[in-house]
Amino acid sequence: MEKSLEKNQKKTMKILMNHAGCLSLLLTALFFLCFLLIFHPFFETIDDNAMSEISGGIRGEYSSYLVFINIIIGKVLCILMTVLPMIKWYVVFQYVVLFISFWSITYLLIKAFGNSRGIGIGCVILTIFGYECCVAVQFTKTAGVVVIAGVLLIYYTLKEQKQKIFVPVGMCLMLVGSMIRFSIFGMVMLAFIPIYLYEFIIERQDRWETIIFVEKNAAIFLIVLIAATGLMRFDAMMYSKDPAWREYKEYNVLRAGLIDYAFPDYETNYKLYSSLKISEQDLEYYKTGNFSDSECFSKDIMRTLLNEKEEETIDENFWKSFFEKFPLAFMSVGVFPAVLLASVFSIVQDKRKILLVLLETLTAILVYLYLFSKGRYLVNRVDVPFFMAITLAILLCAGYSKDYICTKGNWKIPLLTVTISVAIMSGTFYTNLSGYNVEAKENKKKISEVMDLLNQNKENLYLATYQSLRTDIAWQIFDKIPVGGMSNVYKLSGWQTATPASMKVLSDYNITNPFRECIDRDNVYFVGSKKINQTLNYLQENYNPDARAVLRKDIYGEKFYQIKTTPLWVDTDNCAKLTEKIKYNIKATYEEGRIKLTGYAYKKNTDSFKQNSYLELVNENGEKSYYYVVQKENEQLEEQQNGKYSGLFKCVKKQDFSEEYTANLVLEVEGERYKIPLKVEMK
Secondary structure (H helix, E strand, O other): OHHHHHHHHHHHHHHHHHOHHHHHHHHHHHHHHHHHHOOOOEEOOHHHHHHHHHHOOOOOOOOOOOOOOOHHHHHHHHHHHHHOOOOOHHHHHHHHHHHHHHHHHHHHHHHHHEHHHHHHHHHHHHHHHHHHHHOEEOHHHHHHHHHHHHHHHHHHHHHHOOOOOHHHHHHHHHHHHHHHOHHHHHHHHHHHHHHHHHHHHHHOOOHHHHHHHHHHHHHHHHHHHHHHHHHHHHHHHHHHHOHHHHHHHHHHHHHHHHHOOOOOOOOOOHHHHHHOOOOHHHHHHHHOOOOOOOOOOOHHHHHHHHHHOOOOOOOHHHHHHHHHHOOHHHHHOOOHHHHHHHHHHHHHHOOOHHHHHHHHHHHHHHHHHHHHHHOOOOOHHHHHHHHHHHHHHHHHHOOOOHHHOEOOOOOHHHHHHHHHHHHHHHHHHHHHHHHOOHHHHHHHHHHHHHHHHHHOOOOOEEEEOOOOOOHHHHOOOOOOOOOOOOOOEEEOOOOOOOOHHHHHHHHHOOOOOHHHHOEOOOOEEEEOOOOHHHHHHHHHHHOOOOOEEEEEEEEOOEEEEEEEOOOOOOOOOOOEOOOOOEEEEEEEEEEOOEEEEEEEEEEOOOOHHHOEEEEEEEOOOOOEEEEEEEEEOOOOOOOHHHOOOOEEEEEEEOOOOOOOOEEEEEEEEOOEEEEEEEOEEEO
């Protein structure tokens, strides 16, 4: 009877393990469907948004130069975009490699812990880390997950001496991860070193067998590291072969050294900044991200500032500052509860795992000690893959033992683990679900509309200041990017500013330095409601003290400014005759020394966004003065060709205004001007 029971148990176990691949596939697919259908995926950082734009041809052509991702992947994406341009391949690629990676990890968990426990632990991993990688998409996290999956497949194969095909699969995954983000490759590998130390100290009885096991892993990882380094060198070589990209790469290293890791202190380095003709006001402007001034903030100047930066001194204050933050600061990491759960679970199963947890803790402290010394630490996109690696290292080092296999399914375990995981992530889930509301949808619609307007007005160059023209809102993660949609937009902030494609945008408008050459150019606009005063102060201090920012258009909160130095004058002597095609409804009032103008005016069957309006005031002596009228959206009309952007607003300070004055609105459209008489109501 006992032998028969034991035989049936072994048979059941074999069936379960044979179905591990199917179970893990179904579980992973179920979670991915939930992520895509219930939540609202987004790019965690603008870096992914920018790279998806580059690969999607945002400036007129598909490009394989993604800056942060290996050019080999970029070329594959370019080919796919050429064959099937309706698909956003940058996003599809990330989801494909994420799915394969989580499938592999879930498979290993089921193989290690059996059906119910494996699925339960898999639910924890998918709920916490799956959400972080599949909803808050970020290429660094994607790279980390792919490398983790590759490492674990190799570890499983060599430890269990089964499924040898997993070794080349794991190596390929590790190489793909290194091409997505090489720097995270090494960081993830550090998280797995403790499991090999633990294996050597405790887990195996045969020291020689342990040495062989560790040597095999080390040899394979060394081969992968050499190959990954070769791929990285190839990527660097491809950039170096192109003079424009070689220059950009040099520029970007300098830019990142200052923007990402802080400028030298102004007061401490006052003489240096003075010699470089950089005022404190200029420095604050550069810190906002608007640093793309090729004259006042050249590569030579950036290099000089970087050379003067002092390295962090490892002294008593450094250690005190570090240990005041760590390891307690780990609690602020959103996914850290997963590490705690894995640690408790492993120690409960085997008290010897305390050593493994301590080794992983020491590794984490050493890694963050290095990051702390560099000034960039506790960055979510880096924390997630690192702590995911630690979590799985602790869990899977505890597996592969008959003591942990549950031959009888107990579905209370998956249910309990899902409940715990959802409780941990509830705040994050709520933020995502509540954030995508009617207001967010309306905001996306408006910004998309503005971007479409700019795309239709290729005669103008638009200079986007910090936090303006949010393409990450206009074209979200699954939205198709219009080819050439930003071929007339130059961003003054961000790492895209000096890419060859961005520089081509400037050259197409015969501009080398947008700050110098924006002044008194009718086809150049600064866009952005924030930092315009800083921009104006910067222009006045460095280029023209008479510069003033004139607000020309305000469409859904995106403000379009022109930089002017001379008074406005409009030729109104040869205005066209008003006809029934000119539609208007304008209210003008004078109160407390100010003339206020509201309403709309447009010409039927013309593009209302392209029109311009001016206010003409003529005093009793016939002297004329002119003012720019701000153009706004008109919510009463819905057609661009018939007044959708014909709204008007202007407030002019005029203390001497009286009924003797004559006021007119001058509407400029399609090369003609129309003078609309105004009746000013005196209050």
